[in-house]
Amino acid sequence: MEQVWNTTVSTVLDWCGGDERLLFTVLFLLGSAGTFYLVNLVFAVFYYFDLFPNKRIPRPLGIKPESPQTIRKALIHVNAVILSSPIGMYFLYDLYKWRGMDMTAPLPGFWKTLGYLAVSLVVEDTLFYWGHRILHHPSIYKHIHKQHHQFHACVGIAALYAHPIEEVVANFIPTYSGCLISGCPLSVMVLWSFLRLWETVDAHSGYAFDWSPWNLFLTIQGGAERHDFHHFQNKGSYGSFTKFWDWVCGTDEPYYQWRREKKPAIVAALNKAKAL
Template identity: 35%
Template sequence: MTLETFLSSHNPLLLEYTLTHLIQLTFFYLPSLIYISLPYFIPSTLSHRLQSPSKYPTPPEIKHCLKVVLRNQLLASTFHALLVFIHYKFDLPPDYRFGPLPSVAEVLRDITLCIILREILFYYTHRILHTPSLYKSIHKPHHKFTSPIALAAQYAHPLEHITANILPLSIPPVLLKVHVITWWIFLAGELVETTAVHSGFDFMGWARMHDLHHELFRGNYGTVGLMDWIHGTGITSTKEKEKVG
């Protein structure tokens, strides 16, 4: 059975719901487990840790983090199920295309556009969450881990998880009406990226920018640095702490 035949032989709504969750579980928890296990199985990776070991979360804190993440994922799953029900109840078309498979060029184009749109949506949402009133009431829990771990990528207030984690990620593919395969590739890549930048390790230059945000509580509000460059809120070292708000 070809991939195209597989897609056309299943209910699009149920298929998208099921495989989206499978991808979320695989590409969030597998990297998270790897990063948490690195110091125990490959001690040499400690040289890539960004902050002092004394700041690393304790086992009870990691357990608490996991509980909050599971709660947020249950919330997201329920929200997703509600959307599927609405589509089914009112006979709405799927949010993604399920026709012929997209070309490599189309996939690369759509993923690039999705990354840019997500950067814009996340930057402004994240920046708003750092205003004093919203920071105290909503965003502060996410900064509990000043030296973050991969699991902490989804450690957040439920409202923040919906508005800052889920919507900036899911809106761009829906707006662009990308193929469902493109959506799954984009989702997997973004999950790998967010676990990497919250991992506390930096192997390829990905994590330093967001790790600094957790360490300093300001600056580096975006995901790829584009909007921080435009607004002058990028930070590359702790010496720049006072330069941005």
């Protein structure tokens, strides 16, 4: 792993003419865009060939896939977000450098890397929950967060389909503030980007695989079904990586009530429809 990182840094630094600011920007783009497109490509294959139908999250029969027009609009928006984000990172280089970020160092030891990731997870989980919950306030929702909720039946690209204000307040700042606070090396930031984007695409995918690392510890994480419920019911379950703040504030109760009272009937109706 260290050799791969060193080779990558050396190659990219040569491409950038030795400019460390460009190195920071390019590696951020490769880590974030590469993850987003790769994971979405895998799920796109699943959608297109209708693979693993038994792993699709059960939704009420009235929740239909989004129209091709909505998908195209989301793709254009998401590509613009992905390709423009390095511009912001180019100018944020000085801030991360001031916090002590080493741009060329490989991943530190296991426990130190785990510590850096833990800081990012706690910061992201907290800022995302409260930013997301505020965006659901009736006086704000229709102006900003409603765009993201155009997807009632989620697919992976919906993860980054959001109003520009939401992109900054509820996505970018929660995701990358932990790296700034901890002063972690760029290698950890790239690893964190990979994990965070993988998790959010998985949560919006419409699939719930038992082997997915984001569905292994449901008492802590909640899994993809929980966020899918948030989209087709548009209430509760505001957290991302963990259920901690939803548990503290009781905002997961609508989801648990749905699982107890409505999910069995939905599953039965879906099975009946498939049998016809």
